[in-house]
Amino acid sequence: MPSERPRILYVTDLAYPARGRRYCDEDIFLTSRLREDFDLALCHPAEAAGLLDAFDAVVVRNSGPVLAHRAAYNAFRERAAECGARVYNQLTGRADMAGKQYLLELTAAGHPVIPTVDRPEDLHRLPAADQYVVKPKLGADSIGLRIVPADRVRETASAGAGDVLVQPRIDFAYEVSFYFVDHDFQYALYAPDPDRRWQLEPYDATDEDLAFARRFIEWNGIDHGIQRVDACRAPGGELLLVELEDLNPYLSLDALDETVRDAFVTAVRGSLRRFLAA
Numbered sequence: 001m002p003s004e005r006p007r008i009l010y011v012t013d014l015a016y017p018a019r020g021r022r023y024c025d026e027d028i029f030l031t032s033r034l035r036e037d038f039d040l041a042l043c044h045p046a047e048a049a050g051l052l053d054a055f056d057a058v059v060v061r062n063s064g065p066v067l068a069h070r071a072a073y074n075a076f077r078e079r080a081a082e083c084g085a086r087v088y089n090q091l092t093g094r095a096d097m098a099g100k101q102y103l104l105e106l107t108a109a110g111h112p113v114i115p116t117v118d119r120p121e122d123l124h125r126l127p128a129a130d131q132y133v134v135k136p137k138l139g140a141d142s143i144g145l146r147i148v149p150a151d152r153v154r155e156t157a158s159a160g161a162g163d164v165l166v167q168p169r170i171d172f173a174y175e176v177s178f179y180f181v182d183h184d185f186q187y188a189l190y191a192p193d194p195d196r197r198w199q200l201e202p203y204d205a206t207d208e209d210l211a212f213a214r215r216f217i218e219w220n221g222i223d224h225g226i227q228r229v230d231a232c233r234a235p236g237g238e239l240l241l242v243e244l245e246d247l248n249p250y251l252s253l254d255a256l257d258e259t260v261r262d263a264f265v266t267a268v269r270g271s272l273r274r275f276l277a278a
Contacts, residue, residue, distance in 0.1 A: 004277050008038045009055040011048045011076075012062050018250070023062035030061070031264045038272070046072040049079040057086040057276055060159060063248050088275055090224030095216075095244035099137045100165055105182050106241065111219075112212065113241040114167045114232070120157040126269045129168035132156075136164055170275045174230035175242065176203050178213035179251060179266040180273075185210055187260050189252055212239045220246055224275040226268065 014024040029043075034040055043051055044060045045063040049072065052058050058080070058118040080087050091205055095102050103116040115126050118137070131155040131278050147169060175197060176190035190203040198203075205213075213229040220227065228249035230242040253261055 005037070005039050006056040006138070006272075007054070008034065008040045009048065009052055009062045010034075010042045011042055011045055012042055013044055014042070018062075019198075021250060021252075024252065026251060027062050027166050029253060030265070030268075031253075033255070034269065034270070034272075037269050045069050046080060048072070051077040052076070052080060052085045053083055055085075056170045057088055057272065058115070059088045059272070060248050062250060070240075081255050086275060088224050088272065089227070089248075091247055092103065093222055093225075093246035094220050095227075095246040096153070097247040098134070101137055101240075102244070103165060104268065106219075109179070111215070111241065112238060114170060116165050116167050118157075118162055118165050120154045123154060123166065124167065128170050129170075131169040133167045133169050134164050138163075141161050167200070170232060170234055170240070172234055173239075175230065175232050176209075176239070177252075178205065178210070178229040178231070179249075179264075181271050182222075182224055183214075183217055184267060186267055187256060189255055198252075202255070202257075202260075209239065215265075216241060216244050220244060222246060224271055224278070226251070228270075230267075235242075 001205070010027070012023070012027045014027060016023050030040065041055070046069055048058065077091055079085070080091065088094065088166055089097070090149060103113060104118055107116045108170040117125055129150060131147050131149055134148055134156050136151070144154070153166060157164065171192060174190050174192055174194060176188060178188045179186045185205070188203040188205040188209070189200040191197045191200055193199060212231065216229050217227060226248065226249060228245040228251075230245065231239040232242055234240050253264070256264070
């Protein structure tokens with residue numbers, strides 16, 4: 001049974017050089033608040049597998065893309081499975097946690113997602129466009145993402161040999177993100193200027209917007225964790241999924257007012273306590 005003050009191993013890379021953001025500030029703030037309820041220690045992703053046995057739960061937060069430490073991440077997952085460690089987010093995620101293959105699955109199932117294929121022979125399934133986005137299936141933080149003209153997309157997809165995804169480049173009005181703790185919506189932020197994607201402002205989500213976001217939270221099936229649904233407002237006015245971040249989504253807490261930020265922290269505390277009691 002967990003101790004009266006549960007012990008949390010908080011996995012983060014405070015030195016990760018994120019573009020346009022300071023991951024470390026977010027984790028310093030969040031851990032300072034979680035320490036009010038939990039005994040908490042921070043560790044680098046490379047050290048997590050060797051330390052998790054000594055804690056009641058492991059929280060994976062701003063650890064950076066696992067591409068930078070793939071072997072350590074795989075060792076962590078294997079060790080967590082062996083010893084039955086409680087990992088938050090739960091490691092059952094079907095979205096970015098497992099790569100971007102899910103975008104193909106969602107496209108095939110008819111969900112409102114940017115149309116995605118991974119084979120040159122399937123390019124005819126995409127809407128015609130002047131330019132296409134080509135990105136690695138195991139990419140993150142736009143690493144390896146390329147914009148290619150229509151006359152080169154077949155060549156580029158063929159060179160990727162099934163390891164890349166291809167999408168039409170959409171002239172969207174803005175990007176918007178919906179943040180959830182467990183299955184509960186917390187807040188939404190958007191970038192009014194598509195060329196300044198990290199200049200975020202609060203977004204007043206409609207019932208229709210939240211129904212869109214919740215369908216992906218339900219699809220993913222994570223009961224305990226923090227997820228971010230990223231979408232774009234397409235030219236026709238509809239929302240299309242860009243990605244579902246279910247591993248270590250950056251939360252942009254600095255874009256929130258104090259009331260919303262405090263409510264989010266309260267939600268995370270409650271979620272962790274439920275997770276430990278499950």
